[in-house]
Amino acid sequence: MGVTVKDLARVAGVSTATVSRALRGFDSVDPETRQLVLDVAKRLDYVGSPAAAALSTGKAGSIGIITPFVDRLAFLRMLGGIEREMRAANMDLLLYRTGDPSDPHPVPPRKRLARRVDGFLILSVAAESPDLEEILKLGMPVTMFGTTGPGASSVYIDDRAGAAAAMDHLLERGHRRIAVIYGREIDNPIVLEHQRYLGCLDAMRRAGVPVEDRLQVPGHYTMAGGERAMAQLLERDEPPSAVFAFSDEMAYGAIQAMKNRGVRPGHDIAIIGYDGHEISAALDLSTISVPFELIGATAARELLHELGQTSAPRTAKVLPTELIARASTGTASFHAEL
Amino acid sequence: MGVTVKDLARVAGVSTATVSRALRGFDSVDPETRQLVLDVAKRLDYVGSPAAAALSTGKAGSIGIITPFVDRLAFLRMLGGIEREMRAANMDLLLYRTGDPSDPHPVPPRKRLARRVDGFLILSVAAESPDLEEILKLGMPVTMFGTTGPGASSVYIDDRAGAAAAMDHLLERGHRRIAVIYGREIDNPIVLEHQRYLGCLDAMRRAGVPVEDRLQVPGHYTMAGGERAMAQLLERDEPPSAVFAFSDEMAYGAIQAMKNRGVRPGHDIAIIGYDGHEISAALDLSTISVPFELIGATAARELLHELGQTSAPRTAKVLPTELIARASTGTASFHAEL
DNA sequence: CTGAAAGCGCTAACAA
């Protein structure tokens, strides 16, 4: 196929063992020898075989990213951060989407990835997903976001506080009938979502506002779902005066639903999202900004640490969120109505 | 480490060769033997070593996705389509971002991926990128989108027609001073962008409208870039009456810039994007819809064909675009002004 | 500091 260590050894006049050592920069190699090998390698345009190395060392040189949401903006942003860190560590990225209901023969990620990667980055997977359990049982290095689990390190945001901040923001502006567009069923939540829900309750309780079940609708974290949810809310006898969507994408859908019915966001009904995607600025959507790129990078570094692949200093694992107030939660005319 | 073919062979009382054959479903195996092996494998919870298989066969069982835009919406959507197809074929996805200027020691993708993957999916890489050239020289299966190259198969959209449609839409509504927010430098384009530019010229020529260089600004395919571009345009003595942004994301930024200056999109200045992202609906942004999920899936299938990994029928490789007219290119009040 | 030799786990001829 290509140039192998054997070729290098022959041309350089050393053994394959020395080639291997030189190539990996061991200091138990004479500098001159090393240079010789390196030169030959360059001259012959040598490219190593990761498969052979993996087989020999037992290390795959790659990590698996597991998430149910390959097509969500938040994932995209995390991926950016992960990619940067992992590339610097020379680790490959293997993508695995879990829980795709459209897959007729789901191969469990354990089977698919177990021997293929050195560790896992698990993003926003439901805590009681069987896939998750299986992976944890593997006993391999795992770093998670949006979930916690025994034996795995996690990167967090303070979701409870973030959600409370969103609610407070609405409450401060005088809203009392506040709808919540959450993701999936409240009783089967990914941990992150659960925290978010608790944060809402915190704020409501503090403000002495009763929680109305009827004002809580699922939006499945998609724009279409948010649109349906909002449509539903608008058909109520007493629609809410404000809406907190658990993701910006659901908020986009909600805004869409409002516009379709001639309801002006931020004017007739206030709305706040969660995620802080760049695009929200163009929609004047208030939101809780979440540093997804940083989350990705942090999780990646964390995993590298567990793999012993980096000497970079550890960084904080609880990342901050921030309220970004825009027109969708308050214009002059809106205040006048209160 | 774990259970190996040897273990299976021993327990099942057959040779490793038979185990291997049974596991891979060869029909040269007695059904009973196969079942026996399968049972044992399941009982021992066998998970194969892809590295060993790869080393032995020379096939990596994975494909490399190369793109400069890991953090763009279009990539996200293509990734969705790719993932679905590749997973069905049991192929792993390796991500590689090219041309990241922030990377101090870029390892060329050839070195990084050559031995690691069986083929490449190259998305929106500039035609004269040295990385591209190197990969093509490898002589491995390659499928591209947004670029063409010798020896590689491609998936296309008719970008020239799409861009012309966008321009026609604006021209039909009476616009004559139409700005174009393109991506990078026109003389160093990814092929796709070049076609898009030609489409603009086609439309302008047909309409007999002179092309003004001053109305063409780069937006680098980012929202921030689009915002800067629009800001620049608004500072001109004679700002355009309409804008065609080569991507929805740049259009979002442009809308943002307009709003910041009290200019009403679709009312004071018309704007149309390109890509057809879902979110554009919430912004009432007219756009040229591009079937990115389908593009990803099609490219993936195409590559699988080249790899001889699928028997699925080939599908069309030129995919359609579609104009979606929304309020950003025409409201009643806007028409009144003409 | 360097070399020889034995694998890592699997697959692929070639025989049987």
Next chain:
DNA sequence: TTGTTAGCGCTTTCAG
């Protein structure tokens, strides 16, 4: 249909 026997390309003891 099945088994035997070599590897695939690299790393890693263990000597030297």
